[in-house]
């Protein structure tokens with residue numbers, strides 16, 4: 001894929017030339033809202049996306065990801081709010097006037113057109129000359145490893161190949177922003193992993209602004225500069241993968257991204273360097289500093305990978321190993337704590353070989369312990 005820049009940044013014919021620094025443009029969404037009858041699909045969504053940034057909308061089914069993307073694309077009309085691409089307000093423009101690229105889960109290739117004709121289509125719409133269309137289609141196919149496939153029909157390609165063609169078609173006219181809705185959702189894991197790498201490489205090389213929709217946490221973490229975690233039409237948190245992982249602002253984010261364990265307790269001591277929490281099921285846990293008053297009821301959230309096994313007298317609590325599952329290089333342990341109705345989940349490198357029935361202690365670094373107030377839980 002090394003020559004992708006040459007291909008997609010070669011002087012444009014017909015369409016406007018991209019900037020040298022990268023073809024991506026910034027995109028801003030302000031107070032975007034969309035209702036369907038009583039359902040608030042998207043509720044006052046606002047975000048500033050930088051030129052060349054890879055942003056993912058992540059959330060459970062029905063959280064408003066696709067609706068937000070469709071409003072940016074121009075396929076759904078917002079009730080209120082504005083969408084700006086570069087310095088242009090596109091809120092009320094027809095999709096084709098927004099000059100955005102799209103890649104959807106369903107490849108949406110024209111079945112009656114060959115692969116070459118499918119990729120050529122957006123260029124022809126833009127009045128690019130025949131010779132340039134032929135050259136650019138050939139070059140683009142080569143980039144994604146499909147040289148020589150231009151004469152085939154979509155039905156003669158595998159799912160992964162079809163999605164590569166869809167990607168070519170979205171990129172061939174160099175849109176400054178590319179919108180992707182679960183583009184890899186229909187592919188098997190191996191192919192998904194491979195195409196994730198390719199999409200990321202293309203995006204980086206060209207400096208494209210990409211907005212990507214997925215409900216797959218791992219995919220979001222691998223691809224994104226920032227992730228908007230959505231829930232019930234609201235953006236819970238819009239942050240870098242690391243911030244979301246290490247400093248979740250809501251229990252939902254801690255659970256959705258980190259699959260955190262939640263331990264109820266009460267703040268016993270607050271200090272500059274830590275907060276001490278007396279856990280309901282026994283034991284005292286040191287968390288990083290939080291602005292909770294003494295006596296406040298909290299949930300301590302700790303990701304399975306940030307809990308470590310230790311001798312019973314070393315840990316903030318002890319429990320009995322109940323389940324042990326090896327997942328490749330990792331071992332997942334379910335620990336039964338007295339007084340807690342669900343198993344505490346621990347994840348560690350597979351070198352650790354705990355035995356069911358074994359009694360162990362658990363510890364965590366204070367900085368890995370996030371606290372959430374329990375009001376409204």
Ligand SMILES: Nc1ncnc2c1ncn2[C@@H]1O[C@H](COP(=O)(O)OP(=O)(O)OP(=O)(O)O)[C@@H](O)[C@H]1O
Nearest residue numbers: 036039041059060061062063064065066067068215
């Ligand atoms: N055309 C429509 N008519 C009525 N309700 C709709 C329509 N489109 C979406 N909704 C509702 O709006 C809410 C948000 O839907 P949306 O498709 O944006 O969610 P999503 O996060 O993309 O979900 P998924 O991952 O399942 O695609 C849901 O409650 C959905 O039922």
